[in-house]
Amino acid sequence: MNYFSTSFTLGILGGGQLGKMMLYETRKWDIKTHVLDPSNEAPCRIAADHFQQGNLMDFETVYNFGKKVDVLTFEIEGVNIEALEKLESEGIKVYPSAATLRNIQDKGIQKQFYKDHQIPTSPFKVYKDKYALNEAIVRKELHFPFVWKSCTGGYDGKGVSIIREAEEVIPLSEGACIAEKLIPFKNELAVIVARNPSGEVKTYPVVEMEFHPEANQVEYVICPARIDDAVAEKARALATKVSEAFKHVGLLAVEMFQTEDDEILVNEVAPRPHNSGHYSIEASYTNQFEQQIRAILDLPLGNTDSKVAGVMVNLVGAESHTGPVVYKNIEKILAMEGVTPHIYGKKETRPFRKMGHVTIVNKDLNKARKIAEEVKKTIKVVSK
């Protein structure tokens, strides 16, 4: 198949920042794109050859959009799977496949998939609704503390809570959920696996999520993770196993816990480019978005090694600021060594809204980490 400067068309469901960064790569290779997103102000609005506004969960919309493309992918999991299945049955290539997405989209099914495939994960129970969850608490089948996760719709920390007492159940949403054992862990790690339809597989180096000591929020994504080589090897091998179990095509971001005794447990996966791989744009030989394109188009996968160390900081809207966005002090961080901000293009900021990210690269990881701290202290996402 000839993709470059031809009428071949790649369809992308979702037009947010991940899609936007993917479009840098389709532009670089002059691959024609169609993008579907519910918002007319989506970051992918420009740079796609054709943009369409529409509901990603609507069968007809997704089906009709997909009929006009040669290969269909998504940058968000919340898409209509039945439409993907019908498109596949009619010969459209959908990567990752509808079957893979079925095993991932619902977190209850995803956890059961790990169990069925002997993939280490924290012990859990699935509850069909909040009523069933409450009943299990009353019957003392479920003990505090536990991690509650909504089976669907979770994103960017939404749909996940640590429940320490009965009262904390009250504000949870009504739908199906899982309750997971709260595992004390040393590190939260992630590995991105790339796999193409021909079966070529490559993993990126292990990255580490460094948490704020008090706020318990991810502050920095660090590549490479500051862990033993043996642990890193184990994490990459496990991530590969997960990708193969899912028969996944494209990028799969595998989030994992490193327990106190150096066990690796799979937390959850995202079947697409991922926040934990943004560092790769500046640090890696092949960035995750180019790799995604290579994988879904069955091209040879690129080198996943890093040229330099990378640290990534998310740019989220400051608390108590809502309105037209201002990136305060951005010129100050541009004066720091090896600093690249990425601005997603959302015109309005809201508390904790993901507005962009900043990558800091350096030959010396410790220097990059120090500069990242300066970046975090300096730039503020506020409203006018």
Place this chain on the structure above:
Amino acid sequence: MNYFSTSFTLGILGGGQLGKMMLYETRKWDIKTHVLDPSNEAPCRIAADHFQQGNLMDFETVYNFGKKVDVLTFEIEGVNIEALEKLESEGIKVYPSAATLRNIQDKGIQKQFYKDHQIPTSPFKVYKDKYALNEAIVRKELHFPFVWKSCTGGYDGKGVSIIREAEEVIPLSEGACIAEKLIPFKNELAVIVARNPSGEVKTYPVVEMEFHPEANQVEYVICPARIDDAVAEKARALATKVSEAFKHVGLLAVEMFQTEDDEILVNEVAPRPHNSGHYSIEASYTNQFEQQIRAILDLPLGNTDSKVAGVMVNLVGAESHTGPVVYKNIEKILAMEGVTPHIYGKKETRPFRKMGHVTIVNKDLNKARKIAEEVKKTIKVVSK
């Protein structure tokens, strides 16, 4: 000034591959852009917020386009300078300035500028037309061989010829020209200088153009140049001097000769991102297009050092192929280590048309150079 996700608008005259690569950076920072280009199929057609078709040499077109933007730049020298001057007088920021472009656009004026500013360059004479050139030959004021250059309109090797005998003058164009002494040189080098309106200046490492031993055509752009440190220092210092003499703002690519006795002579300059800086997308901490944006918006300049060594190969249309383009064996070069093709998006190939480039990066320059040779042997730009 607040550039990021605001109504601030950057205007770009010219919508070719340089503009296209600049747009990756404006997208990364969500800076609003308007682009003007004569072709409705220009590579910048998408990814700009607003694209306008129009003649870059027409006063009214350029003036009216420029009135709607806050900062105006160009990615090609052939633009209407009078319009730039009028825009400047009305408060639009034009970078590089009209005055700088006046000293560069006409090669006769550019050479005289070097002479006036004690910038070493090969000896030359300016002739107001071909008649005057012929007269100088007849009067034996001008001796063979010499280098003929058209004062205007030269681009990608057009408008330059080595003249070894009287007959070779016949096919030359009629207009004003210069005749330069043919200087035997060891190396052709280039340095990109970035300078912002506040006067901050940075130079990129010296790159080397490696010529095909027989065809006398540039085959590889190599960074860093394989030359002595002292020569490299001298070249960077000279390039800085040239940029300052021009009071240049933005990127200035300074092409130079290293003579047999290690003198450095300025050949010519381009007041914009340049083919010799394409390696920087993959190899440098700050690529030349991001640097251009930083410079013209008076932001702090980024680190010009390289993360890794880089070699660049141009992708030009194969001889005797005209028509819809096919990048033959592109999947083979994608399997080679550290190889990134860039496809400019021209749908039709013609003999020697610049259709894209390929960058090869590696920690080891010699390895990158070897892989570049493989790339050159493998990929072919042909028609269907």
